[in-house]
Amino acid sequence: MTTDLQARITALTERLHHLNYQYYQRDISEIPDQEFDQLLAELAELEKQHPELAHPNSPTQRVGGTITKQFPTAAHRYPMLSLGNTYSEADLREFDERVQKGLEGADYAYVCELKFDGVAMSLTYEAGQLTQGVTRGDGTRGDVVTSSVRTIKNLPLHLRTAGPAQPPEFEVRGEIFMPLPVFAELNAEREENGEALLANPRNAASGALKLQDSALVAARRLRFYAYSFLMPGRSSLPTHSASLEALSAWGLPVSDTWRRCGSIAEVLDFVHEWDKKRFTLPVATDGIVIKIDDFRQQELLGYTAKSPRWAIAYKYPAEAGRTRLRDVQYQVGRTGAVTPVALLDPVPLAGTVVKRASMHNANQIAALDIRLNDMVFVEKGGEIIPKITGVDFTARPEDSQPIVYPTACPACNTPLIRPEGEAHFRCPNDRGCPPQRKAKLEHYVSRKALNIDGLGAETVGRFFDLGLVTDAASLYDLPAKAEELAQLDRMGEKSVQRLLAGLEQSKLVPFDQVLFGLGIRYVGETVAEKLANHYRTMEALMVATATELAAVPEVGGVIAESAAAWFQEPQNQELVARLRAAGVQLELTGEAPQAMSNRLEGLTFVLSGVFELHSRDELQALIEAHGGKITGSISKKLSYLVAGDKMGPAKREKATGFKVPIISEAELLAMLPAGPEATSAPAETADAAEDSAPSASNPTPIQGTGTQTSLF
Incomplete structure (x- = not known):
């Protein structure tokens, strides 16, 4: 019986994987949608009855359903760094001359690929099965978002056996993106519901991957393109173009827009061809990545201190349009800043129709001398965010009048102020101005603050508009209004229960996140x-003076004055008291970290580069545990610059100019007391230290020229 069930589950799994490949990679529908759904439903039912027989990468994973309260992190075997870029064709020719010189006249070719505007992702396949998906993060560690990645329909969970032999384990780098039609549809729905619009497809894709419920990720209909193959040791694939063909043969989606070019002239032809043509694609693009094709030639060319000598990215200049400015709308943000937004006659720009554009602030309006009914030039910053960059003065009407910036808040009519040295006018009515109050609530529930499951920015904004919540503390009164919440459109009993559970869970969020919130x-x-x-505690923080706050490392005078003033306000003191009564964490739990020694007392350090034995966070923890302090800037008062691999030349030059000693990781560790505790990370980071240490299972990339190969 069990054998028959296993065979049926395996057969359904393989059949559905094949159908998904045919549909999403080759645009072939082998069977009607209804039949596909029936097969998927049968598999889901069998897995429900016999979960022990389900395959780890079952096609049922694509519909989502995994709830993740937090994302663990993982170290990248090969750091995910970034390419340098240029907007100049002359720079591309100079790049080609350097390549020619570096290869001493040998024949060479390039591979040109469109630079898709999405979220960089590292995928691990073992024995043909997808086992892990990790975001770029800080380049050395990223968030593990495997459950979210599994919902991407065109990404194979199980690879095909066609093409070259697959290594037992390898890594695929690529871009996860939200197709432009999906982005437009999502924003149209949000606009209809009165919700804040998403800024651009890249941010929308990034935000979707971080949703705690993979079913919600699946609903965002993300897609993936692969652009790089890495494996331990040396691959049998001789060129980048061969690796792209292999990935495609194994079933991974590789954009068919790439081209092998035999000269810089062909590269420039490719650049020119896609300057306008890229806007016909269903994905945002902002440039071209150009790489030497042969892996051995990549090794020969090597790296500069900051980037590979064998690759460069060409960024297209922002496309400009000309249209008429009809009106100006003023928006109020969380801090009270009043931002002008231009209302324009519709103009096609970079593949979309633009009706609104940023005007930044009063200074920018004055500097550009923008007036109502002017013909203005509009560009898309990063091909996404429209902004006014100039005025066609030859078309200015004779009776035009300068734009008069409002003197009162457009939302609450409070007189605006303009703090000295700031570009924005601000509404000081932070407790009575509706947009500010709503934005503060949205910030409190956001992912980096309290991260309240089931209570996103749109929902909490809706609750504010309905008068159900007024400030952060009032959120914890919602359980008493559960019946009322369940009667609202798009809520229901399950949504309410999820929201209430999220509120209860938020009471466990650490003090530092509450403070940020x-x-x-x-x-x-x-x-x-x-x-x-x-x-350590809110009580101690609230009675600290501005002078005392400014003495805390990385807290300057302006920050200290702002924080001290906030805590002195009676309304804020009352808010904190209500949060405390609700059970929110207002102190750090556990014992304060114990100092290992005072060997580095009075010394300040800057960390720069990639280190061999410890991550930056681990080195920072070691320095602080021995009495030292970390700072982010180089000055005459700095004690030491600790230099790792690939440190930028600018910091080295600045430190040398100030005569600041430059030391290595080993020299820093030699300054610590002898003993195992001296060079070990504190307990909470020991696992990370083990992950990042060199070992037999952490070899160099296939190209063999160092860790930066992982860029591509």
Whole structure:
């Protein structure tokens, strides 16, 4: 019986994988949708009854359903760094001359690929099965989002056996993106519902991958293109173009827009061809990546201090349009900043129709001398965000009048202020201005703050409009309104239960995230963490003076003044008291970290580059555990610059100019007391240290020229 069930599950799994490949890779529908759905439903039912027989990469995983309260992180075997870029064709010719010189006249070819505007992703396949998906993160570690990646329909969970022999384990780099029609459809739906519009497809794709519920990720209809193949040791594939063909043969989606070019003239032809043609694609693009095709020639050319000598990215200049400015709308943000938005006659631009554009602030309006009814030039920054860049003065009407910036808040009519040295006018009515209050609530529930499951920005904004919530503390009164919430459109009992569970879970969020979630001006994630670690409790933090706050590392005078003023306000003190009564974490739990020694007391350090034995976070923890301090800038007061591999030349030059000693990781460790604790990371980072240490299972990339090969 079990053998028959296993055979049926395996047969259904293989059949559905094949049908998915045919549909999403080759645009072939072998069977009607209804028949496909019946097969999928049968497999889902069998897996439900016999979960122990389900395949790890079952096609049923594509519909989502996994709930992830947090994403673990993983170290990249090969760091995911970035390419340098240029907007100049002359630079491309100079690049070609350097390649020719470096290869000493040998024949060579390039591969040109469109630079898709999405989220870089590292995928691991073992024995043909997808086992892990990791975001770029900081380049050395990223978030593990495997459950989200499995929902991407054109990404194979199980590879085909066609083409060259597959290694037992290898890595695929590529771009996850939201197709432009999906993005447009999603924004149209949000606009109809009165929700905030998504800024661009790249941000939409990134946000979708971080959704806690993989079923919601699946609903965003993301797609994937592969552009790089890596494996331990040396591959039998001699060229980048051969690796792209192999990936495609194995069933991975590789855009068919790439081309092998035998000269820089052919490269420039490719660049010119796609300058306009790229707007016909269903995915945002912003340039061309040009790479030497032969892997051995890549090894020969090697790297500069910051980038490979064998690759370069050409970025297309932003496309400009000309249209008439009809009106100006003023939007109020979380901090009270009043931002002007231009309302334009519709103009086609970079593949879309633009009706609105940023005008930045009053200074920019004055600098460009923009007036109502002017003919203005509009560009898309990064091919996504429209902005006014100039005025066609030859078409200015004779009776035109300068734009008069409002003196009162467009939302609450409070007189605006303009703090000295700032470009924005601001509404000071932060407790009574509706857009500010709503934005503060949206910030409090956001992923990097309280991260309340089931209560995103749109939902909490809707609750505010309905008068169900007024501030962060009032969110914890929602359980008493459960019946009322369940009666709202698009809510229902399950949504309410999820929301209430998310609220309860938010009471476990660490103090530093709560502090960040309060939205105190200038107090970002890093500053909130520093203040929380220094004061440990909200009580201690609230009574600190501005002078005392400014003494905390990385907390300057402006930040200190803003935080001290916030805590002195009676309304904010009341808010904190209500949060405490609700059970929110307002102190760090556990014992404060114990110092290992005072050997580095009075010394300040800057860390730069990639280190061999420890990650940057681990080295920072070691320095602080021995009494030292970390800073982000190089000055005459700096004690040491700790230089790792691939450190940029600018920092080295600046440190040399200030006569700051430059030391290696080994020299830093030699400054610490002798003993195992001296060169070990603190307990909470020991696992990360083990992951990043060189070992037999952590070899160099296939091209063999160092870790930067992983860029591509």
